[in-house]
Amino acid sequence: MTEQQDETSTVDGDLTPIKPVESELLVVTGMSGAGRSTAANALEDHGWYVIENLPPQMLGTLSELVSRMPGALPKLAVVVDVRGKALFADIRESLNALSAAGVAYRVLFLDASDDTLVRRFEQGRRPHPLQKDGRILDGIAAERVLLAEMKAQAEMLLDTSDLNVHQLGSAVTELFSESGPVVLTLTVMSFGFKYGLPVDANYVADVRFIPNPHWIPQLRPLTGQDEAVSNFVLKDNGAADFVDRYVHALEPVLEGYRRENKHYATIAIGCTGGKHRSVAVAIELAKRLSQLPRVTTSIRHRDLGRE
Structure with missing residues (x-):
């Protein structure tokens, strides 16, 4: 993560204003059991002032405080959940009040698969806050x-299904530095289609058009992180041309994210098993994207090591 020092940044020769960090508020929400408390702890570790379980109706009062004292809470995060269902129903109105008061905010939404959430509730031996007399799945x-609109409009979406508490803390650390988020952070993820699509991907590309190293005996036990496999995947068969054109196609998308004040996106690259082709292409794609202005990339290999 890089810290923004100046009030303007040069992109293609133009001066683009960057909104001061002190005018920004982070709203953390998402599915119960997806890791909101872990994310809140990680934010606190990086100097954020975190308010947990705030009723959405209090966001308006909070916006007045932030507006009157913009420097008093330079890094403020508010964790909102659905335990008070009636209170949560008014969250859109509460967020609109923030915008009307001139307080910039972003939403970090934490999600996980139903199976993962059920397992976490069962391990913790506690009911889902909305299940009432039904099953955990009913509550989910x-x-x-209830959260569909918030998820659809969230600037940042993290799927925590395959993350433990330490990995989730690291993911939050990647998003936020001492003074806030970088302008645009891209996670380039490799995955295997046979294990399902990643739910938190903004864009998905299929590289199964590339010949599979799995069928080359000397390459089968290796992965896309090995030079021999990477050379095989990227040297011929249109893979390099695909990376070139994909980066070019993404450039206006990333610029649009900046205009819309979106700071985080996930680009997923899939092959059959997530071991060879997608890994090699994801590494090369991340390398190329990191060369774009005001872009930071990280790589995640979701299915590497799975049989």
Whole structure:
């Protein structure tokens, strides 16, 4: 993560204003069991002032405080959940009040698969806050309906299904530095289609058009992180041309994210098993994207090591 020092940044020769960090508020929400408390702890470790379980109706009062004292809480994060279902129903109105007061905010939404959420609730031996007399899955389904709009409009989406508490803390650290987020952070993820699509991907590309190193005996036990496999994947068969054109196609998308004040996106590259082709292409793609102005990249290999 890099810290913004100046009030302007040069992009293609033009001066583009960067909004001061002190005018920004982070709203952390998402599915119960997806790791909101872990994310809050990670933010606190990086100097954020975190308010947990704030009723959404209090956001308006909070916006007045931030507006009157913009430097008093330079890094403020508010964790909002659905335990008070009636209170949460008014969250859109509360967020609109923030905008009307001139307080910039972003939403970090934490999600996980139903199976993962059920397992976490069962391990913790506690009910879902919305399940009432039904099953945990009933509570999860009700919560997904309630959170659908928030998820659709969130600037940042983190799927924590495959993350433990330490990995989630690291993911939050990648998003936020001492003074806030970098302008645009891209996670380039490799995955295997046979294990399902990544739910937090903004863009998905299929590289199964590239011949599979799995069928080359000397390459089969290796991965896309090995030079021999990377050379095989990227040297011929249109892979290098695909990377070139994909980077070019993404450039206006990334610029649009900046205009819309989106700071985080995930680009997923898939092959059959997530071991050879997608890994090699994801590494090369991340390398190329990191050369774009005001872009930071990280790489995640979701299915590497799975049989």
